[in-house]
Amino acid sequence: MTLLRRLICFVLLFSGIDAAQPFPHEQSDLKPDPAARFGRLPNGIRHVLYPNQEPKGRASLRLLIEAGSLNETEDQRGLAHFLEHMAFNGSQHYPPGTIVEFFQRMGMSFGGDSNASTSFDRTLYLLELPDTKEATIAEGLRVFGDYAGGLLLETKEIDRERGVILSERRARDSVGFRTFVAQFEFLLHGTLLPQRIPIGDPAVIEYADRARFLDFYNTWYRPDLMSVVVVGDIDPLVVERQIVTAISGLAPRAPARPALDRGQIDAAAPLRTLYHFEPEAPATTVSISCVTPHGYEPDTAANRLKYLPRDLALAIVNRRLSILAKQENAPFIRGSISVNEGFDLFREASIDLTCKAGQWSAALAVADQELRRALEHGFQPGELQEAAANLRNDLEQAVKTAPTRRSPALADEIAEGLNQREVLTAPADDLALFRPVLDQITVEQCLAGLRDAWAEPHRALIVAGNAVIGPPPPVPTIDSAAAHAAVAASSPAPVAQPNSPEALIAAAYERSRGVAVAAPANENELAWAYTNFGAPGVVTSREHVADLDLDLVTFSNGVRLNLKKTPFEAGVIRMLARVGTGLLTEPRSQRGLASMASATFDAGGLGRHSVDDLRRILAGKNVGVQFAVDSDAFVFRSATTPGDLQLDLQLLAAKLTDAGYRAEAMRQVHKGIEQLYLSFQHTANGPLATEVANLLASGDPRFGLPPKDVLLARTLEEVRAWLTPQFGASALELSIVGDLDVDATIAAVAQTIGALPAREPKPLLEELRHVTFPAEPFTKEYRIESEIPKGLVVVYWPTTDQSNIQRTRRLSVLANILEDRLRVKLREELGGTYSPNAGSLTSETFPGYGYLSAGIDVDPAMADKTASTVIELADDLARQGPTEDELARAKLPLLTAVRESVRNNGYWLGSVLARAQEKPEVLDWSRSRLSDLESITVAEVAALAKTYLGQARASRVAVLPTAAAPKPATPPLLESGSK
Structure with missing residues (x-):
């Protein structure tokens, strides 16, 4: 370090000079959002305050530290993330082991309302405060002050947290992560x-001493690298004063240190190839990339407009890939193209296709030829019109919905924008900037934008996944992949050897390059075919429920309509339709039919429009109805706008009366099923989704996915035969909530769903509702073929159904208490797992059916001990009951969530309106929810714990890896994927 630089650091450390980075808008011609208040303290900490009304009475706080793993020295690798964990393990005002409980007593959940994350170039802390009282905000800012400058970093707490970090590392280890490292x-x-x-x-995580933590903390947790964001139902002037009080006294604790040199992109070779073999991968991905150096560009109007044609071009190519994937004999499952810039260092243009292992060469050819088709021949005007219409609609909807944006998402957006040096602009200004250009942009400009992203001749080819190319390759491990990563930057680029997998990949690519590509064909104009469903229905009854402010309507055809006008989402209307009997009536001889129906129905389009036709016809519209099979009904969901409500209802009516059941849907689903069941062989999801789900229902064939061949045996004709009669005549209840006009909505429904044929009453089907948990506790161990050293333990306790809503609520509280005990014991005390969880399921469809469960990711060697510990903790809870403090810490976050939910359209739609006429008691459930939760006592929860959580009632499941083959003897630094 030069003498001048040492002097500058000394002055900054001790003088309190404002050394903060400028706000992005201070270096741009873009106008910042006028609703935001920007400020900077004398010590350099920036703040952004944004008044926002949803959720009402709450505030979202973010503390941004513009330092992450890229700031670590070699002997600190992992400490940026480790330090984020230590923020919850003791600080000036919150002794070790108290902050989570402190948050809970404030009405905040751990992980949901208090959390943090670490990336390469930033660490972000979040708090979702339960209210906006001055004392509450002051407490939140005091927490941030401790994060920023008051961490204790006691050695015993560091040592205790090592196991948690290693558990998180194990939990995140996966085929996808290993592939990411190699790529x-x-x-x-x-x-x-x-x-x-x-x-x-891992070596740093296990052995780094306190001095290394202090060095990183004192060096990089500096005021000039910090920003505080507060979004919510606040007075910015009041909060600004509180920020001054809470954190203006923070000062640097160590001299500034220059960031490490991030290196330079090596793009000298015209063609590079990587073959990364992952035998546990469910599919193979082929990629063609162009990676070039790319530095920081200021966020200006000109730069935003510069990349608009390129973004539209990418949307068009993605549309083409979606169409191709549905074609008969298509050699890939899905594909995408993208261009991204990162870390002021690189730009990556990439086209990626996922395929079956044996189709990698054909998929690579599609990627190459579709990329060249776009680069050589450009685009058709109709394609551009569709892409521009969708983007224009997104911009317009952002303006309409801006008044009711949710504070947590807006706070995240502001914090990430500060880190990326992006100007916080108002949606109205974004629309004003882009709309004139969208109206004038040409296909020639889009082509030029795409060509610019791929202008350099360098190409990087990757085939990663389960494809075997050439001799069977060795299997990489996470440690060897990480070890290779440590030397990759200083090693010369690998050179493909003759007849190696890399050479075979390059040869396949060159063969494809020799194939000429033609211009895309023009697309014909399409017109929406579903506008008339017969004479409008007649309203036969209408009731206004005053205390809940909702309307219950019945039409002459038997359709029930439930409506609630709300101000919670400006310009948004949400719909949910329940029709028929759902999973209840899945034929026992056609196991898996419900899963096949859920997977194929939407992909089949309509009788007169394919899915691709619908995308063209509905471009620029806010319309989209999604189908699913519920336990006792078929369900359609959608979100639309007042202007598109009629069209959305027409789409729903069309799906009910003229579903497409196209073969292309089955082709896509069969590819997905192959991929899904391959993943089941190597992940805990396999046994849980198939055998365990069925076991928990005592073998009822409607529960759990069947064997692959059974599911593949299901046909579109079976789906059609099951769904069509129910769609045509079964009971139908439609619920609509949001920014609507009640009378106009009733009229729109009358012309569509109200005009459909008459509905039959919903049958009770009592004989089909008999499902039981196994009569005797069981212990099951499932083995999966995996080199990844992690297992899963799940413990189950049978309970009962949801018929008694008070009992159901208390079971949820009991599950929360159990989860908190698991956190304290397994995570905090033993360091044996990263994120233990517990939950309660109580069925509304199957009388008497329900269970409590606890799931824990584990070191496979600790599976038995962990399961026994879980059962012992639950048994102690059954014998001793919870404490008053445990009950309060479980209830208060739930009460916060309940108070917030009453201003959430999703709650009203799914929990209240959806069955308001079929099951009127749900209205009373809504009325009693808050007061009933408040009234829950220790004695009530203790009684449920004693009834259900005893050791003798516990069943346990373990899913553990068993290596498919011995680990390769290849030295780690020479393993496949690193050649």
Whole structure:
């Protein structure tokens, strides 16, 4: 370090000079959102305050530290993330082991309302405060002050947390993560990024002493690298004064240190190839990338407009890939193209296709030829019109919905924008900037934008996944992948050897390059075919429920309509339709039919319009109805706008009366099923989704996915035969909530759903509602073929159904108490797992059916001990009951969520309106929810714990890995994927 630089650091450390980075708008011609209040303290900390009304009475706080894993030295790898954990393990005002409980007593949930995350270039802390009282906000800012400058970092707490970090590392280990590591080091060869994956180096995590933590903390948790964001139902002037009081006294604790050199993109070779073999992957991904150096560009109007044609071009190519994937004999499952810039270091243009293992060569050819088709021949005017219409609609809807944006998402957006040096602009200004250009943009400009992203001749080819190319390759491990990443930046780029997998990939690519590509065909104009469903229905009854402010309507055809006008989402209307009997009536001889129906129905389009036709016809519209099979009904969901409500109702009516059941849907689903069941062989989801789900229902064939061949045996004709009669005549209850006009909505429903044929009453089907939990406790162990050293333990206790809503609420509280005990014991005390969870399921469809469960990711060697510990904790809860403090800490976050939910359209739609006429008691459930939760006592919860959580009632399941083959003897640094 030069003498001048040492002097500057000394002055900044001790003088309190404002050394903060400028706000992005201070270096741009873009106008910042006028609703935001920007400020900077003398010590350099920036703040952004944004008054926002939803959720009412709450505030979202963010503390941004512009330092992450890229700021670590070699012997600190993983400490940026580790330090984020230590923020919850003791600070100036919150002794070790108290802050989570403190949050809970405030009415905040751990993980939901208080959390943090670490990336390469930033650490972000979040708080979702339960109210906006001055004392509550002051407490939140005091927490941030401790994060920023008051962490204790006691050695015993560091040692205790090591196991938690290693558990998180194990929990995040997966085929996807290993593939990411290999691709990262390949594409970003020559840079620091592959060596600084935030989860870190196990050796550092296990052995780093306190001095290393202090060095990182004191060096990088500096005021000039910090920003505080507060969004919510606040007075900015009041909060600003509180910020001054809480954190203006923070000062640097160590001299500033220059960031490490991030290296330089090595793009010298015209063609590079990577073959990364993952035998546990459910599919193979082929990629063609162009990675080039790319530095920081200021966020200006000109730069935003510069990349607009490119973004539209990408949307068009993605549309083409979606169409191709549905074609008969298409050699890939799905595909996408993208362009991204990162870390002021690189730009990556990439086209990626997912395929079956044996189709990698054909998929690579599709990727190459579709990319060249776009680069050589450009686009059709109709394609551009569709892409521009969708973007224009997104911009317009952002303006309409801006008044009721949710504070948590807006706070995240502001914090990430500060980190990325992006100007916080108002949606109205975004629309004003882009709309004139969208009206004038040409296909030639889009082509030029795409060509610019792919202008360099460098190409990187990747085939990653379960494809075997050439001799069977060795299997990489996470440790060897990380070790290779550590040397990748300093090693020369790998050179493909003759007849190697890399050479075979390059040869396949060159063969494809020799195939000429033609211009895309013009698309014909399409017109919406579903506007008339017969004479409008007649309203036969209408009731206004005054205390809940909702309307219950019945039409002459038997359709029931439930409506509630709300101000919670400006310009948004949500719909939910329940029709027929759902899973209840799945034929026992056609196991898996409900799953096949859920997967194929929407993909089949309509009788007169395919899915691709619908995308063209509905471009620029806010319309989309999604189908699913529920336990006792078929369900359609959608979100639309007042202007598109009629069209959305027409789409719903069309799906009910003229579903497409196209073969292309089955082709897509069969590819997905192959991929899903391959993943089941190597992940805990396999046994849980198939055998365990069925076991918990005592073998009822409607529960759990069947064997793959059974599911593949289901046909579209079976789906059609099951659904069509019910869609045509079964009971139908439609619920609509949001920014609506009640009378106009009733009229729109009358012309569509109200005009459909008459509905039959919903049958009771009592004989089909008999489902039981196994009569005797069981212990099951399932083995999956996996080299990944992690297992899963789940413990189940049978309970009962949801017929008694008071009991159901108390079971949920009991589950929360159990989860908190698991957190304290398994995570905080033993460091044996990262995120234990517990929950309660009580069925509304199957009388007497329900269970409590607890799930824990574990080191496989600790599976038995962990399961026994869980059962012992639950048994102690059954014998001793909870404490008053435990009950309060379980109830208060629930009460916060309940108070917030009454201003949430999703709650009203799904929990109240959806069955308001079929099951009128749900209205009383809504009325009693808050007072009933408040009234829950220790004695009530203790009684349920004693009834259900005893050791003798516990069943346990363990899913553990068993290696498919011995680990390869290949030295770690020479393993496949790193050649």
